[in-house]
Amino acid sequence: MVRAGLTPERLTRAGAELADEVGFEQVTVSALARRFDVKVASLYSHLKNSEDLRTRIALLALEELADRVAAALAGRAGKDALAAFADAYRDYAREHPGRYAAARLRLDPETAAASAGVRHAQMTRAILRGYDLTEPEQTHAVRMLGSVFHGYVSLELAGGFEHSAPDSQESWAWILDSLDALLRNRSTA
Amino acid sequence: MVRAGLTPERLTRAGAELADEVGFEQVTVSALARRFDVKVASLYSHLKNSEDLRTRIALLALEELADRVAAALAGRAGKDALAAFADAYRDYAREHPGRYAAARLRLDPETAAASAGVRHAQMTRAILRGYDLTEPEQTHAVRMLGSVFHGYVSLELAGGFEHSAPDSQESWAWILDSLDALLRNRSTA
C-alpha cells in the first residue's frame, strides 16, 4: 500500500485549515484522519494525542499572527502603530477564525514561554513606546489593549455586531481613536 | 426503585454547579447522570439533548448575571455606575467561571432575543446616560465596554495576569478610571 506521507507538520497545517473551515472545537483526530484518507490510529505515530494536535495548531497560529503583526508594525509609531497592530490582529481573526481560536488555547507555562506569545507581549509594549507612560501604567495599558482587541474580535466573530447599525468597522475606528486619545492623555510627557 | 426526582430545572442547576467545578466544556450529559446516580438515558426525558442542557445553563447564567448587575446599578450613575457594572461582571466571572463561560455560549437568534441578554444590553446603555454621547457614539461605547469587560475577564480567568506585577486589581482600577475619562472626553456636554 502506498504511504500517505504523514508528518507532524503536515498534520498541523491540515489541522489549522480544518479549524478555519469547521471551527477549532470540531478539530478532531478522526476528522483529520479522514482528510488524509487514513485510519485514525495511524496519526498516533505522529501526534502524542488530540491535545498535542490542538497545541501544535495553537503554536502555528501564534507564530503566524506574530509574523503578521511584526510586518504591520515595521516603520510605524504612535497611533499608526496602534492601528496597524489592531488591524493585523482583527484581520487575522476574520481570515482565520479557527486558527485565531486556537491561538487562545491555554498552554502550559513552559510551552507558552517557548511560544510566539512572548513576541506578542514584546510588540504590544513596543507600541506603547510612542506614548510616555510610567512602568506600572505601561502594564495596565498592555492589559487594556489586550482586553479590548481580544474582546472586540471575539464578540465580532461570535456575530455580536452583525445585525445592528452602525457598521462594525465604524465602531472599530472609533475605539482606536479613543484608545489613542486615552493613551496620549495618560502620557507623562 | 426510588425515583430520583429529575426535572429540567434541577438538572440545569446541577449542570451550572458542575460547570463551575470542572469547566463548562466538561459539562456532559453523562457526568450529570453520574451526579444524580442515574442512567444517562434517563436524562433524555427531561432534556432534548446535550445542546439543550448547555443552552439552559447559559440562560440561567445570563439571568443571574443580569440580576446581579441590576442590583449593583440601582441608585448609581456616572463613574459609580460604570464601576458597579464592571465589578458585578468581573466578580460573577470569578465566583462562577463555568457559568460565566456558559453565558458566552452562542445562542440562536430567537433564544437570544428571549434571554436576559436583552437586559444586559439595556443596562449597558443605561450606564452611558451619565455621559452625553450622540446616538452612534453610544453604540460604539456599548461595544467598547463589552469588549473591554469581556476581554479582561476572560484573559484574567485564563490566568493571563497571574504571575506578573502589578496586581490585576490595580490594572482593573486603572482601566475603569481610563474608560470613565474617555467617555467624559467624548461627551458632547
Add this chain to the structure above:
DNA sequence: GCACTTGCCTAATAGCTTTAGGCAAATTAG
C-alpha cells in the same frame, strides 16, 4: 382499586480517543 401517565431502566447504535501488536514498504549495511 383500576386505568393511565410518567420516570427511570435496559439494550443497542454510532462516533471519538487511545493502546497493542502486525505486516509491508522504505532505508541502511554488508
Add this chain to the structure above:
DNA sequence: CTAATTTGCCTAAAGCTATTAGGCAAGTGC
C-alpha cells in the same frame, strides 16, 4: 544487490459520550 532494520500505516479492541427505542414499575386520577 540482497539482508537486516526501521518506519509507517493497518487491524483489533476497550472505554467514553450521545442518542433512540422499548419496557416495567411507581405514582396519579377517578
